[in-house]
Amino acid sequence: MDYLFGRKPAVKVVPTDRVLPLHFFEDSPLVQGNNMAVSLVFDSVLDPEKLRLALEGLVKRPGWEKLGGRLRTNGAGKIEWHIPNEFTRERPAIGFSHVDHGMSAASHPAACKIPQPSTRPARVSDPDDLADLAWEPGYRPGGIKDYLTSDRPVLGLRVNSFTDKTVVVLQWQHVAFDALGMQYVVEGWSNMLWGKEADIPTPCDAKSDPFDAIAKGTRTATEQHVLADRRVGLVGILRWGLGYGFDMLVRAKDNGMVCIPETYWRPQLEKAVEELRAEAVGRGEDPSKVFLTEGDILTAWTMSCVVRSMGMSPDRLVAGSIAMSLRKAFEGDLIPASTERPYVGNAFGWANVLVSAGDVSSKPLSWLARQVRKAINEQGTRAQHEAYYAMVRASNTGLPIAIIGNGGMAQIGFSNWSKAGLFDLDFAPARRHAGEGDAPCRPCYVQxxxxxxxxxxxxxxxxxxxxxxxxxxxxxxxxxxxxLQKQLDKDFEVAV
Incomplete structure (x- = not known):
């Protein structure tokens, strides 16, 4: 009947597989709706077998086997992990493909579009132009269902070889890990490549969900969330869904990669800190306590550019949703220290910045950067994360998020992968040409x-x-x- 109606039949269960339930953060459409691919571009020719063996070796290590797991639906319709008891040639630890294009990257119709850094903030490329390097040609991700009808490992590696570059692609279904989980994966992969197996920690045991207490509310929140009175009710959620949801699910979209040179963002950061310290002095406060990160200024600047480029009504609410890892807040409580046993999975919370479009457009960037820093500081504590997920449970939407703001707000989301250290990876041991010396082999571009x-x-x-x-x-x-590019150009002209 499956073939009759064009459906793929379910994959047979292997009795020796270890079966585990999905954890709380894995069991939601927000995560299951995305298959991920990160492309690392190297200006060197790398050996695909060395890359494969290193990543396979990591997944075969005790505690890392979940990354070689398969995804299945049980008789009750619930998705589960099925982890092979042993990885074999027939059931490998990772999916792997290698394409030797036999030409320079500049001669390839997709690779020739790998962007170069710009000297001013600019949209330099469309990441979807490289989709046929990131995935099999013609494939477009369909979410977790792509993994339910095959014996496909949840983690994959695709290597595109050119005569002068290598595009290394790490593929995974989002249930496997988030951005900080990816950090542990790529660090372990690099250590395997360098022969530093002793430096690889064993992850948290995958058998139990350390965040079960948050999911089920068995541990009562000790305080109210700072934005509890801004949680959107059912009518507001419906209104918001008809707007933002329609944009996300129905309207045609363009992807874009923006390069922000240090010569632009660093003066913005220094100026913002200087302004905030001057304000602190005026209030009789200690200016040395003023603190902004590079991420704060990038988030504030991006919000500002988006709002001003769209000509929003001054009284329209703007909600900046900033993804945060829960790991630091719950280390020593629900999970051990990451240096001892990292949590390789999904564990995310949110900081929400609520401002009016008028304030964003009329006030200095330092003001908005301070709102970003304040939101992260206030909402990033253990107690506030617990309070946030108490709101999630009360919302009963089936999503691991609470809608905060109002039904007519403009939503801008942020996920900062800087801590994953993708640009810091050194794959020098995988070089094919020894003539490049001992220089590090780091990605020149990541998307x-x-x-x-x-x-x-x-x-x-x-x-x-x-x-x-x-x-x-x-x-x-x-x-x-x-x-948006017009706005980037205006900002640059003002800055110079």
């Missing part, structure tokens, strides 16, 4: 592709390259990138 769920104005900060340039990508409603 991500995902799908099928693509939130509008959801910005991924991929990190900072060795020249100090930040790279960030997002999908926007078709036609809006031109307006």
């Amino acid at each position: 991500e592709n995902h799908g099928p769920i693509k939130p509008v104005d959801g910005f991924f900060v991929l990190g900072k390259d060795d020249k100090g340039n930040y790279w960030t990508s997002a999908c926007k409603v078709k036609g809006q990138w031109a307006e």
